[in-house]
Amino acid sequence: MPSAKSFLSAVAVLFFLFSNEATAQVQTARYISMISHTKAYYEYVPEGYPEPxxxxxxxxxxxxxxxxxxGTAASLPIVLRNGPPKLINEGKFPKSFTVNNVNYKMLVISPQFTVWPxxxxxxxxxxxxxxxxxxxxxxxYLTGLSMGGGTVWxxxxxxxxxxxxxxxxxxxCGAGYPYPSHARTMAAANLPVWATHNSIDGTVPPSYTNDYIDLINSAPVPPNPLARKTIFTVASNNHDAWTRTYDSGYKENGKNVYEWMLQYRRFLTALPVSGLTFNATVVNSNKVNLQWNTASETNVSRFVLQxxxxxxxxxxxxSFNSTSVNGAGASYQYLDAMAPTGIVYYRVLILDLDGNRNFTEVKTVELANSGVLSVYPNPADSELKISSGTSLNNQTLRITNAAGxxxxxxxxxxxxxYSVDVSTLRPGAYYVLIEGDNGRQSFNFIKK
Structure with missing residues (x-):
C-alpha cells in the first residue's frame, strides 16, 4: 500500500507538470531602447522559436x-495589465493559430512608451x-487600446x-480623431480594419470608432475588405472594450481577432532604390517644392511624380528618367506652382526596367484657403495652436471634455x-467650439 509520503510526492509531481503547462509561454523583458520614446519592451516568442x-x-x-x-524594472510590468501581454503572462494566449489550413505562430512585441507615440x-x-x-x-499587424488604439489609427x-x-x-476604443483624409488613406490601401468600442465610453467617444468605419467604407473607392466594427453593449460608462476583444474565445464569423488578422497578408517587394528620401515643402504659401534623393539605384527606368x-x-x-550613373544615387526636384488649396498628397511612382511598379511614402501639405480653420498639433501636449485665413479677434473659445x-x-x-495652454487638461478626447458674430466653428483634438 503506498505511503502518505509517496502519495504527496506524486501530487507534487502532477502539480509541477500542470504548473509548467500553464506557464509554458515565455515573455521576456528587454531593456533596450528601440527609439528615444521607448526604453524597454516585452518580447514573446512562440514554442520552438527560432525554427530554421x-x-x-x-x-x-x-x-x-x-x-x-x-521602461525601468519598476515601470515595465505595468504593460502586463491589459491585452495580449496580460494573456501571455497568465498563460492564456494561444500557442498557435490555424487559418485556412495553415498553422501560424506569432511573435508579440509590447513596447512601453514614455509619451504618446x-x-x-x-x-x-x-x-x-x-x-x-x-x-x-x-x-x-497592429493593435492597441485607448491611446494605443489612437496611435494605430x-x-x-x-x-x-x-x-x-x-x-x-x-x-x-482608439483615441484617434476620425480624420476623413486618414480614412481615405486606409481605404486606398485596402487595409483590413476591425475596430471595437463599448457603446458607452466617457473616456473616448464611441463616435470615433463609428465615424472611422463609416468614413473608410464610404471612401470614393471603398476598400476590399470593407472595414468592420464591434460595439459592445454596456449598461453604463465603461472604457474597457479590450477584455472581450483580446479574449481568444470571443469570435465573430468563427474567428477571433488573431485569426481574423492572419487571414490577411501583404505582397511586398523590395524597392529598386535604396536610401530614398522624399520631401514636400510649401513655398510662398501657394507652391510646393518636391524633392527626392536616392543612395543607390538598380534597374530603375523612371520616376513619376503624382x-x-x-x-x-x-x-x-x-516624369523623370533615372539619372543614376553606375548604380549610384541621384537627386530629383520639381516645383508644383499650381497646387490646389487644402490638403494635398504627393507620392513618387518608381518604374523599373522589368515593368514593376513601386511607390514611395505619401507626403501631405496643407495650402491655406481664406477663412479655413486648422489646429495643430493633434494630439496636443501642452499647447494647441489655431490658424485661420481670417481674424478670430474677440471670438470666444470653449473646450469641453467627452462628458460635455x-x-x-x-x-x-x-x-x-492663436495659442491655447492645454497643459492642465487630463489626457483624453476634447471638443472645441469657437463662436463669434460670424457664426461658429468646431473641431476635436486629443490631449496626450
Missing amino acids: NRKYPLLIFLHGSGESGQ TENDLDSVINYLIAHYPVDVNRV NYSGNDIAHATRIAGIVPV RSTNGSSYTDLS QVSITKRLTGNAP
Whole structure:
C-alpha cells in the first residue's frame, strides 16, 4: 500500500507538470531602447522559436496612456495589465493559430512608451523589429487600446506607405480623431480594419470608432475588405472594450481577432532604390517644392511624380528618367506652382526596367484657403495652436471634455495663429467650439 509520503510526492509531481503547462509561454523583458520614446519592451516568442528558415507573423501591441513609463524594472510590468501581454503572462494566449489550413505562430512585441507615440515612432519600432527578428514582412499587424488604439489609427491613416506596410489593424476604443483624409488613406490601401468600442465610453467617444468605419467604407473607392466594427453593449460608462476583444474565445464569423488578422497578408517587394528620401515643402504659401534623393539605384527606368486631393485618386505631374550613373544615387526636384488649396498628397511612382511598379511614402501639405480653420498639433501636449485665413479677434473659445463639461474658456485676441495652454487638461478626447458674430466653428483634438 503506498505511503502518505509517496502519495504527496506524486501530487507534487502532477502539480509541477500542470504548473509548467500553464506557464509554458515565455515573455521576456528587454531593456533596450528601440527609439528615444521607448526604453524597454516585452518580447514573446512562440514554442520552438527560432525554427530554421521560418519567418513569423508579428503582432505589435500598443498600451494605453495609463501604462506609460520609463521602461525601468519598476515601470515595465505595468504593460502586463491589459491585452495580449496580460494573456501571455497568465498563460492564456494561444500557442498557435490555424487559418485556412495553415498553422501560424506569432511573435508579440509590447513596447512601453514614455509619451504618446508619434507615427514616426511606430514606424521606427517596426523597422527595428524587422531588422532584429525573423519577421514575415507581409504579416505585420497592429493593435492597441485607448491611446494605443489612437496611435494605430494615426499611423495607418497618416501615410499610404504606412497603411500598405501593415497587413491588418485592430484599434480598441482608439483615441484617434476620425480624420476623413486618414480614412481615405486606409481605404486606398485596402487595409483590413476591425475596430471595437463599448457603446458607452466617457473616456473616448464611441463616435470615433463609428465615424472611422463609416468614413473608410464610404471612401470614393471603398476598400476590399470593407472595414468592420464591434460595439459592445454596456449598461453604463465603461472604457474597457479590450477584455472581450483580446479574449481568444470571443469570435465573430468563427474567428477571433488573431485569426481574423492572419487571414490577411501583404505582397511586398523590395524597392529598386535604396536610401530614398522624399520631401514636400510649401513655398510662398501657394507652391510646393518636391524633392527626392536616392543612395543607390538598380534597374530603375523612371520616376513619376503624382498628386492627389483626396489621398486615393492620383494624377501624374511629371516624369523623370533615372539619372543614376553606375548604380549610384541621384537627386530629383520639381516645383508644383499650381497646387490646389487644402490638403494635398504627393507620392513618387518608381518604374523599373522589368515593368514593376513601386511607390514611395505619401507626403501631405496643407495650402491655406481664406477663412479655413486648422489646429495643430493633434494630439496636443501642452499647447494647441489655431490658424485661420481670417481674424478670430474677440471670438470666444470653449473646450469641453467627452462628458460635455467646460474645461477652458478663452477670448481670442489679435490675429492668427492663436495659442491655447492645454497643459492642465487630463489626457483624453476634447471638443472645441469657437463662436463669434460670424457664426461658429468646431473641431476635436486629443490631449496626450
